[in-house]
Each structure stands twice: as C-alpha cells, then as structure tokens.
Amino acid sequence: MKDQFYGKSYRVFRTITRLFYPSYQPENTDTDTHSVVYVSHHEHFRGPLSIMLWTEKPIHIWALSAFYEQPTCCKQIVQYPFVKRFGWNEKAALIICLPLSYIISALVRSANAIPVYRGSREIVKTFRQSVDALSKGDNILIFPDVHYDNRSPIIGEIDPGFLHLEKYYYRKTKKHLTFIPVYASKSQKKIVQGKPIAFQDGVDFKIEQERVKEALHSSLIQLATACGDGLSNDCRKDVAK
Numbered sequence: 001m002k003d004q005f006y007g008k009s010y011r012v013f014r015t016i017t018r019l020f021y022p023s024y025q026p027e028n029t030d031t032d033t034h035s036v037v038y039v040s041h042h043e044h045f046r047g048p049l050s051i052m053l054w055t056e057k058p059i060h061i062w063a064l065s066a067f068y069e070q071p072t073c074c075k076q077i078v079q080y081p082f083v084k085r086f087g088w089n090e091k092a093a094l095i096i097c098l099p100l101s102y103i104i105s106a107l108v109r110s111a112n113a114i115p116v117y118r119g120s121r122e123i124v125k126t127f128r129q130s131v132d133a134l135s136k137g138d139n140i141l142i143f144p145d146v147h148y149d150n151r152s153p154i155i156g157e158i159d160p161g162f163l164h165l166e167k168y169y170y171r172k173t174k175k176h177l178t179f180i181p182v183y184a185s186k187s188q189k190k191i192v193q194g195k196p197i198a199f200q201d202g203v204d205f206k207i208e209q210e211r212v213k214e215a216l217h218s219s220l221i222q223l224a225t226a227c228g229d230g231l232s233n234d235c236r237k238d239v240a241k
Contacts (some may be wrong), residue, residue, distance in 0.1 A: 005058035007110030014053060024054040024184055026191045033057070034137035037165065038182045038193070039216050041155040041224070042148040050184035051141065051191060052111070060133050061141045062126070062162075065115035067108045074101035085149075114140065123161075127168040134169055134177070141182075153186065153229035155220045160213040166199050176201075179212060181219040185227035192227065194219035 006014070038059065041047050052061060066076040074097050082093035114130055117123045130140055146157040169177045181194040197215045199208045224230065 006112055009106050010110035010112075013107055013110075017049075018053055021049070021053060022189055024050050024189050024191050026055055028192060033139060033180075035134045035178070036139045036196075037134070037177055037179045038139060038141045039162075039179055039220070040141065040143055040182045040184070041153070041220055042143040042145040042150070043153065043155075043184075044149045044151050046186065047143060047184055048141075051182065054184075054191060057139060058112075059139045059141045060130070061111060061113050062116045062130075062143070063108050063111075063113040065117045065122075065126075067104055068113070068115045070101050070105045073105040073108075074098055077101060077104070127165055130165055131168045131172055135173060153224045153227075155217065155224070158213060158217055160209055163209045163212055166209075166212075167205065170199075179216060181216050181223060183220055183223035183227070185224070185229055187229050188227045190227070192223055194223055 038051075040051060048061060052059070064076070066072040074094075077100065078090060078093045078097045082088040082097060083090055086093075114126060114133065116126050133140060142162050144158040144160070144162050145155060146159050150156045163179075166177045169175070176198045179197045181197070182191060183193070184191050197212055197219070199205075199212060
C-alpha cells in the first residue's frame with residue numbers, strides 16, 4: 001500500500017476495527033491494478049466497510065459530500081437514519097449525532113474519500129477530482145445502489161449516473177476507463193471480483209452506458225450467486241425495491 005495514502009485517523013480506525021470485525025480474504029484480486037473503477041453493492045454499509053477494511057490496495061471511495069464536513073454530516077445522520085428511519089425525536093438524536101459527526105467527517109477525509117455532490121451541479125467536482133486521481137494511477141470504489149439500505153446480497157437497481165465518469169476520463173486521456181465489479185461475500189468471508197468491463201469505441205454514449213450498467217449489474221449478481229449468497233425468502237423483498 002502506498003505510504004501515507006490514508007491519513008493517520010483512518011489508519012488507526014482501520015487497525016482497531018479489524019480486531020473485532022470479521023476478516024475477509026481478497027481472492028482473484030490484482031494488487032497492482034491502476035486507474036480502475038471498482039463497482040460494488042452497498043448492502044447497508046457492509047459492502048463499503050468490508051472492502052475498505054480488507055482490501056490492501058489503496059483506493060478512493062466515493063462518499064456523499066454531506067459526510068465530508070461536520071455540520072452537514074451531523075444534519076445528515078440526525079435526519080437519516082435516526083429521525084426518518086428509527087423515529088427518534090430530533091433533539092434526542094442530536095445528543096448522539098453531534099459527537100458522532102465529528103468522528104465520521106474526520107474519518108471520511110482521512111480515508112481520502114472523494115465527495116459526491118448528489119443531485120447538484122457540483123457533481124462536476126466529483127468527476128474532475130476522480131479523473132485527477134485516476135490519471136495519477138489511483139483506483140476508485142463506487143457503490144451505485146439506488147437503495148443503499150437493501151440488505152440482500154443480490155444488488156437491486158443501480159443508478160447509471162456514475163458512468164459519466166467515462167466521458168470525463170476519455171476527454172482527458174483519450175482512453176476508456178476499466179470498470180471491475182467487486183463483491184464482499186458475507187457467507188464465504190471473501191472479496192471477489194468479476195471480469196473488467198469497458199466502453200466500446202464508436203458507439204453512442206447512452207447505448208454504451210446502458211450496456212455497461214447492465215453488465216456490471218449482472219456480474220455483481222453472478223458473483224453473489226457463485227459465493228452461495230443467492231436469493232433467500234428473507235431477501236426477495238429487498239431485491240424487489
């Protein structure tokens with residue numbers, strides 16, 4: 001791993017959390033890959049936590065911009081999950097969320113995450129920062145789930161907006177991005193990846209965007225199924241979202 005790629009706060013957090021969080025073994029993953037966009041299933045924070053904790057290669061994770069600064073982080077976690085999901089009183093939630101927001105925002109910055117300005121024109125900043133990182137040979141990790149709280153191992157609907165990153169990268173480098181699906185198996189306690197997927201020359205962007213989205217979606221389902229994390233009676237409702 002690159003020296004000092006992550007800040008001290010995140011490195012300490014990672015070391016401590018590994019002591020009690022289940023260990024995941026990366027398989028068929030190349031630690032020497034560069035300028036790759038890894039795409040995975042959020043699975044209600046289990047995906048990001050498992051992959052970020054146990055993947056040895058340095059990687060920039062896309063994180064909601066609200067988590068980057070303490071005031072907006074506090075507001076975000078008060079409203080969701082505490083108020084909207086758990087039904088807490090806002091003042092009661094603030095007692096917990098205020099100190100927690102200092103920790104979360106500090107860790108997000110220390111993890112060298114790239115802020116995602118969802119639903120804003122500032123999303124251009126996300127793409128430009130990502131292209132700068134990719135151009136230096138860094139890798140990026142994206143969780144494009146529409147419903148991040150889907151607990152099923154089978155990914156549901158994904159938002160194809162992140163694939164516009166291809167446009168920005170190609171414009172700067174004249175090269176196509178490599179997208180690799182990656183999956184953290186809860187039952188097998190391993191991290192596996194599928195075959196690389198890329199845009200094709202000479203094809204309309206929207207057509208290719210749909211093709212690549214479907215290819216990534218299908219591959220993530222296949223990876224989960226191959227690990228034995230297929231559909232169960234308990235998870236079908238989540239997949240239907």
